[in-house]
Amino acid sequence: MSAETKKKLERPIYLDYQATTPTDPRVVQAMLPYFTEKFGNPHSRNHFYGWEAEEAVEKGREQVAALIGADPKEVIFTSGATESNNLAIKGVAYFNKARKDHVVTVATEHKCVLDSCRHLEQEGFRVTYLPVKANGLVDLDQLREAVTDKTAVVSVMAVNNEIGVIQPLAEIGAICREKGAFFHTDAAQAAGKIPLDVNAMNIDLMSISGHKLYGPKGIGALYVRRRPRVRLTALINGGGQERGMRSGTLPTPLCVGIGEACAIAAEEMGAEAERLRGLRDRLLDGVTGRLAEVYVNGDMEHRIPGNLNISFAYVEGEGLMMGIKDLAVSSGSACTSASLEPSYVLRALGVDVELAHTSLRLGLGRFTTVEEIDYAVDHIVEAVTRLREMSPLWEMVQEGIDIKSIEWAGH
Amino acid sequence: MAYSDKVIDHYENPRNVGTFEKGDQDVGTGLVGAPACGDVMKLQIKVSAEGVIEDAKFKTFGCGSAIASSSLVTEWVKGKTLEEAAAIKNTEIAQHLALPPVKIHCSVLAEDAIKAAVADYRKKKNSEAAE
Numbered sequence: 001m002s003a004e005t006k007k008k009l010e011r012p013i014y015l016d017y018q019a020t021t022p023t024d025p026r027v028v029q030a031m032l033p034y035f036t037e038k039f040g041n042p043h044s045r046n047h048f049y050g051w052e053a054e055e056a057v058e059k060g061r062e063q064v065a066a067l068i069g070a071d072p073k074e075v076i077f078t079s080g081a082t083e084s085n086n087l088a089i090k091g092v093a094y095f096n097k098a099r100k101d102h103v104v105t106v107a108t109e110h111k112c113v114l115d116s117c118r119h120l121e122q123e124g125f126r127v128t129y130l131p132v133k134a135n136g137l138v139d140l141d142q143l144r145e146a147v148t149d150k151t152a153v154v155s156v157m158a159v160n161n162e163i164g165v166i167q168p169l170a171e172i173g174a175i176c177r178e179k180g181a182f183f184h185t186d187a188a189q190a191a192g193k194i195p196l197d198v199n200a201m202n203i204d205l206m207s208i209s210g211h212k213l214y215g216p217k218g219i220g221a222l223y224v225r226r227r228p229r230v231r232l233t234a235l236i237n238g239g240g241q242e243r244g245m246r247s248g249t250l251p252t253p254l255c256v257g258i259g260e261a262c263a264i265a266a267e268e269m270g271a272e273a274e275r276l277r278g279l280r281d282r283l284l285d286g287v288t289g290r291l292a293e294v295y296v297n298g299d300m301e302h303r304i305p306g307n308l309n310i311s312f313a314y315v316e317g318e319g320l321m322m323g324i325k326d327l328a329v330s331s332g333s334a335c336t337s338a339s340l341e342p343s344y345v346l347r348a349l350g351v352d353v354e355l356a357h358t359s360l361r362l363g364l365g366r367f368t369t370v371e372e373i374d375y376a377v378d379h380i381v382e383a384v385t386r387l388r389e390m391s392p393l394w395e396m397v398q399e400g401i402d403i404k405s406i407e408w409a410g411h
Numbered sequence: 412m413a414y415s416d417k418v419i420d421h422y423e424n425p426r427n428v429g430t431f432e433k434g435d436q437d438v439g440t441g442l443v444g445a446p447a448c449g450d451v452m453k454l455q456i457k458v459s460a461e462g463v464i465e466d467a468k469f470k471t472f473g474c475g476s477a478i479a480s481s482s483l484v485t486e487w488v489k490g491k492t493l494e495e496a497a498a499i500k501n502t503e504i505a506q507h508l509a510l511p512p513v514k515i516h517c518s519v520l521a522e523d524a525i526k527a528a529v530a531d532y533r534k535k536k537n538s539e540a541a542e
Contacts, residue, residue: 392453408445
């Protein structure tokens with residue numbers, strides 16, 4: 001075992017890259033001067049400190065724009081993807097209120113998209129929540145039917161945060177363009193992971209998060225198309241920064257950080273995806289080769305390579321997470337949330353509630369090693385085997401009893 | 412969420428995992444919870460002719476707190492009469508394991524499992540007496 005892996009083993013192995021990513025050391029290096037000597041306010045127009053900071057911010061903006069094939073003028077900085085999603089959906093809906101009152105989104109979107117839509121509903125807008133197919137992908141015919149001349153914006157995420165599936169962006173973009181609705185995509189999990197081109201895909205608004213692509217936390221970006229122009233109502237008012245769409249002093253080090261992170265991702269995306277695919281397959285093969293009744297949730301083909309979402313039948317997810325405490329992963333089981341409801345994303349796929357309770361999300365990323373994957377496989381197989389020996393459901397299945405035939409008393 | 416040391420101990424070293432022959436006349440089986448809710452407990456008691464619980468076994472599908480709650484009650488019911496066992500309250504289980512509020516239902520399920528096992532045993536005895 002390498003010294004680096006050994007050092008990392010003193011802490012649990014991090015397999016939760018969809019939750020957040022560590023800031024790449026190269027990104028940190030680029031950011032550091034802007035905390036101390038280059039600390040100017042980028043909006044100070046009349047002295048050197050301001051110019052220096054502004055130049056850095058604009059370079060960051062160019063780097064973000066380059067990753068998605070946009071013009072730098074079309075990129076505004078926000079505090080993160082949650083703010084970008086709020087601004088895109090609510091901002092466009094409010095601005096177009098006089099003519100349009102409808103929003104289309106998908107049942108498996110991130111909570112901040114769904115909650116923004118709920119908020120609009122309370123204010124009198126109509127929202128269509130499209131279902132997804134069993135593989136997690138949206139049905140394009142259903143989407144086409146849902147979009148009308150009253151639809152202001154269609155919001156479909158690029159990559160799902162729980163199951164990693166990639167929605168057909170170009171196809172959705174074409175439908176929206178044809179129907180005259182703006183297309184917003186939450187690309188928090190996609191930017192820097194898969195190639196994105198706002199023009200080829202007819203994307204009008206795109207949300208990006210810094211900390212999901214090895215940049216710092218606390219910053220995101222929103223792409224807002226200029227031709228044809230997308231106009232939106234600002235949610236944060238003030239000094240009119242970011243072309244009036246998002247007031248507030250820009251955090252120079254964070255803008256530098258997200259820019260550098262985008263530049264690195266643009267450079268390394270192809271090779272990184274290839275490497276992660278190898279690790280992902282090694283993990284999946286390792287687990288399925290040694291355990292029966294293991295099910296992958298979500299499409300395997302239209303999926304980022306850094307995500308696996310697996311149900312280990314008859315072993316409850318939180319109980320399993322406790323058994324693999326040397327791994328930092330996340331579960332779709334009810335018990336990890338305060339609501340006691342299993343993952344709404346898995347439910348939307350039509351995954352049985354029982355199986356949803358047994359799911360783990362394994363997220364691989366830039367700093368995941370082969371050794372870590374091999375360790376994870378052993379650890380998971382061992383824990384699942386032990387817990388199945390303790391599971392009354394596993395016992396029943398071994399005895400040939402159909403669990404669905406039993407009348408369970410819900411509690 | 413951080414687990415209490417007692418929960419971790421029962422999770423890592425569960426007591427009395429296993430199964431008795433369900434059909435045996437001196438065995439009572441309680442199966443409570445539902446897979447759809449994320450918790451299923453199977454608790455079995457082996458009862459002497461004098462009505463004292465001599466042995467207990469469990470299997471649980473659930474989170475660490477559910478496993479710990481059922482493991483704990485297998486220890487607690489041993490040596491108790493059926494009445495004493497059925498009188499175990501979920502609050503005692505929750506308190507002993509220092510369960511947080513969101514995990515109280517695990518202790519409720521464990522209490523239900525004891526009651527169900529006792530009821531199953533009594534049902535067997537009654538039908539035996541009726542024959």
